[in-house]
Amino acid sequence: MSVNLTINGQPVTVPNGTTILEAAKKVNIHIPTLCENSGLCRRAICRICVVECDGSSKLVAACANNVWEGMSVVTNNSRILDARKTILELLLANHPQSCLSCVRNKKCKLQTLAESFGIRTAPFERDITNCPPTIESETIVRDMGKCVKCASCVEVCQTVQAIGAINTSRRGHKFEIRTPYGQALNESFCAFCGQCAAVCPVGAIYEYDQTAKVWANLNSGHSAIAQVSPALSAALDNEFGLAAGTITAGKMAAAIKLLGFDKVFDLTIAANACNSKLSGELEERVKNGGKLPLVSGCSQGVFRFVENFYPDLIDHLSAVTPRLIFAGKVKDSYAAAKGLNVSNITSVSFVPCLAQKYGAGAADDSAIAASKTDFALTAGELARMINLAGIDIAALPEEPFDTINIEQGSIAKQTQKETVRSFAEARKVMEAIREGKCSAQWVEILSCHNENC
Numbered sequence: 267m268s269v270n271l272t273i274n275g276q277p278v279t280v281p282n283g284t285t286i287l288e289a290a291k292k293v294n295i296h297i298p299t300l301c302e303n304s305g306l307c308r309r310a311i312c313r314i315c316v317v318e319c320d321g322s323s324k325l326v327a328a329c330a331n332n333v334w335e336g337m338s339v340v341t342n343n344s345r346i347l348d349a350r351k352t353i354l355e356l357l358l359a360n361h362p363q364s365c366l367s368c369v370r371n372k373k374c375k376l377q378t379l380a381e382s383f384g385i386r387t388a389p390f391e392r393d394i395t396n397c398p399p400t401i402e403s404e405t406i407v408r409d410m411g412k413c414v415k416c417a418s419c420v421e422v423c424q425t426v427q428a429i430g431a432i433n434t435s436r437r438g439h440k441f442e443i444r445t446p447y448g449q450a451l452n453e454s455f456c457a458f459c460g461q462c463a464a465v466c467p468v469g470a471i472y473e474y475d476q477t478a479k480v481w482a483n484l485n486s487g488h489s490a491i492a493q494v495s496p497a498l499s500a501a502l503d504n505e506f507g508l509a510a511g512t513i514t515a516g517k518m519a520a521a522i523k524l525l526g527f528d529k530v531f532d533l534t535i536a537a538n539a540c541n542s543k544l545s546g547e548l549e550e551r552v553k554n555g556g557k558l559p560l561v562s563g564c565s566q567g568v569f570r571f572v573e574n575f576y577p578d579l580i581d582h583l584s585a586v587t588p589r590l591i592f593a594g595k596v597k598d599s600y601a602a603a604k605g606l607n608v609s610n611i612t613s614v615s616f617v618p619c620l621a622q623k624y625g626a627g628a629a630d631d632s633a634i635a636a637s638k639t640d641f642a643l644t645a646g647e648l649a650r651m652i653n654l655a656g657i658d659i660a661a662l663p664e665e666p667f668d669t670i671n672i673e674q675g676s677i678a679k680q681t682q683k684e685t686v687r688s689f690a691e692a693r694k695v696m697e698a699i700r701e702g703k704c705s706a707q708w709v710e711i712l713s714c715h716n717e718n719c
């Protein structure tokens with residue numbers, strides 16, 4: 267059923283159940299948002315999206331209220347703009363405003379809103395939470411002094427991932443986001459999927475930056491090899507603010523070589539080698555009556571998920587991931603081909619997803635950070651390295667990926683494989699395995715819906 271309404275006098279027709287925010291988007295009317303994330307539930311915490319609608323004396327949140335027949339909405343009169351500005355000023359009074367040194371500088375929703383509202387003064391007394399950033403397993407940094415309490419991270423962790431490693435706590439002005447009992451994430455049930463960082467609108471949760479360590483290795487005369495997903499080019503377009511399609515796989519390969527890497531491989535080498543190894547493992551289990559289904563994961567966080575929630579099913583798990591194949595097999599093959607000592611080769615995976623950072627370095631001989639030779643860096647970290655090196659990636663001529671002789675394989679056609687793309691979906695399959703109701707031979711758990719992984 268369709269609903270007819272007007273927004274700022276413009277007629278709009280949308281399906282019943284559409285929010286005011288979605289209806290406004292349909293006629294290119296922009297309503298600012300901060301806590302809204304499509305796909306997550308409607309929390310309406312920040313109130314930055316308030317609008318007037320007839321029949322209500324109060325301003326209502328456009329992200330959380332549905333349209334109705336004959337409704338008339340106003341999105342931009344002075345009452346609304348003043349209310350939004352006051353909300354922003356209150357948020358900024360609690361925010362450190364250390365934009366220059368913030369990882370989200372120029373990519374922060376709060377900063378963009380402050381700029382678009384022309385906020386130049388601070389009418390409210392500053393009240394900043396003094397809380398130093400915490401580094402979690404060299405994967406995620408939480409800097410809760412910058413948190414605007416939108417609860418997007420809580421929502422994604424609890425609803426999409428069904429993990430519940432972060433919670434809301436207390437009420438009113440004491441409302442806060444924290445882990446149960448205030449424990450560190452690596453002491454919690456966190457599976458290090460990175461989805462909380464992906465939805466955080468400010469610099470309160472972000473990837474742990476390892477670029478300094480990689481630079482140190484590159485400058486120490488280490489031989490260095492990289493693997494990169496061709497799909498990372500879209501994320502780099504975004505990082506550099508370029509039109510979609512500007513950065514190609516060939517430009518990425520060229521830029522990574524200019525950073526000092528000897529070889530740049532296509533990520534699919536390790537992915538195919540991983541599939542080949544897993545297929546062999548599955549065959550082995552079928553032949554010898556091993557645990558079925560075989561459960562594999564995209565990252566080490568998946569192992570953590572199974573250990574934490576399904577310890578009774580641990581024997582189903584395979585230890586193989588594409589990243590470990592790269593850090594092991596590809597590195598070994600390259601060392602053998604070049605007559606190099608493996609411990610003198612730095613291997614870096616440039617990955618589209620923060621989840622891959624968790625456990626990178628597990629293949630290192632030494633746990634001493636300074637001697638790390640295996641890293642996983644995100645598109646943001648790659649962009650920072652390219653910027654620091656003064657490389658104009660968009661202008662670079664393309665270069666092909668390097669090739670290496672390593673066993674590649676495919677999955678047998680008749681294999682019954684089931685792939686899930688979140689931990690909430692993974693839970694359903696793991697429950698089915700527990701109850702003996704899973705008919706798949708191979709269950710692949712990917713920790714997010716990122717199609718580029």
Ligand code: SF4
Nearest residue numbers: 423456457459460462
């Ligand atoms: S990394 Fe994933 S599991 Fe851990 S707190 Fe964030 S969303 Fe939850």
Ligand code: SF4
Nearest residue numbers: 413414416417419466
């Ligand atoms: S950490 Fe980020 S996503 Fe979570 S509540 Fe704070 S601002 Fe929102």
Ligand code: FES
Nearest residue numbers: 300310313315329
């Ligand atoms: S974006 Fe609507 S209440 Fe936050």
